[in-house]
Amino acid sequence: MIRRAGKARKLQRNTIPQNCTGHIAVQFSPADMNDTPHDLAPHAPARTRVDTVMHALRERIASRALAPGARVPSIRMMADALQVSKSTVVDAYERLAGEGVLVARRGSGFYVSGHAPPLALADLGPRLDREVDPLWLTRQSLEAGAAVAKPGCGWLPPSWLPEDSLRRALRAVSRDAPDALLNYATPLGLPALRQQLARRLAQHGIHAEPGQIVLTDGGTHALDLVCRLLLEPGDTVLLDDPCYFNFQALLRAHRARIVSVPFTPAGPDLAQFERALAEHRPRLYITNAAIHNPTGATLSPAVAHRLLTLAGEHDLLIVEDDIFADFEREPAPRLAAFDGLARVVSIGSFSKTLSAAIRCGYIAARAEWVDPLVDLKLATSFGNAQLAANVVHHLLVDGTYRRHLDGLHARLADAMGETLQRLAHRVGE
Secondary structure, three states: OOOOOOOOOOOOOOOEEHHHOOOOOOOOOHHHHHOOOOOOOOOOOOOOHHHHHHHHHHHHHHOOOOOOOOEOOOHHHHHHHHOOOHHHHHHHHHHHHHOOOEEEEOOOEEEEOOOOOOOOHHHHOOOHHHEEOHHHHHHHHHHOOOOOOOOOOOOOOHHHOOHHHHHHHHHHHHHHOOHHHHOOOOOOOOHHHHHHHHHHHHOOOOOOOHHHEEEEOOHHHHHHHHHHHHOOOOOEEEEEEOOOHHHHHHHHHOOOEEEEEEEEOOEEOHHHHHHHHHHHOOOEEEEOOOOOOOOOOOOOHHHHHHHHHHHHHHOOEEEEEOOOHHHOOOOOOOHHHHHOOOOEEEEEEOOOOOOOOOOOEEEEOOHHHHHHHHHHHHHHHOOOOHHHHHHHHHHHHOOHHHHHHHHHHHHHHHHHHHHHHHHHHHHHO
């Protein structure tokens, strides 16, 4: 049975853990030399400097500031940070390697062992040094100038976007479809674009008829409509940790309760995910199955199948935000493809690949949810942007969008290669 949220209450602007917006920098300082384990007896012998270095690293590994597989600071960097000798750091690293906490790689350095103990959900609570308001962060990302870095937004440089192609498409639409300049859209949205989207979804293994696709004014609008349909105030929603920060802001507007699950290179930590299902009985899970924001990871088929099994067992619904789908050269597994749009709703938009000003997104959902979604769309926005939908359709059918993506893939590959080289150089310093 589908549930709808009631009248929204006044939005509360509380703080949330910053780990839902990106990674936390790992820092060491001489103050770490004074840390004392809680279980250290009052009259226990003083720790040696080697013990102190080991303790500082163990603390960061336990708190996930250094994740399994991460390279620990170089011997020189650690010695400078803690104001100890290099030989002290070498001794500490060697002992930790002997304990299995670190792994030594010849010519590369020391890395955190992949066999770290599981992170408990209780450890994910807010810390005083990691608090941030997601609505403040959203405002800052929109108000800051182009020169300001905006990690977690997933925005391409404006120079990478097809400005000239957009100008030509706008002229063509104004000439060939003048109604798009003046009139409201039909309830579901432009039929020709929905047909194109159905074909594109099929390339990812998602079979949706055009009548199962609802056009929206971007991905955020799509997610808002889904939340209006499926959530009631107080419902619990699972989010990845880290996740896209505006998920937090939107769910706060719907007065949902948020539970975070650690995200791994293959998808959510399944043990923690299953525990969250049992303890919190969530209504919804929101994720990026491909090119996850901000980690860039992609869901593995094994994790996808297990997630869907758990969703069926616990009556969980899933929203798959596929906004970065077109950044892929080869389609990755999709939850909506495995599920057949039974428990999974697929949403996406063209804001990241074409233009943030072209507010054109979509929802692909099971047939019985389409009319309620359309009702909510009409009640809250009286439709979607007809002009934007026509521009996107024009770029899809004349081949411009495909050529743009080909160039985009090449630029992304080059940028990734350059970034990896810079990181390797920095790590080797």
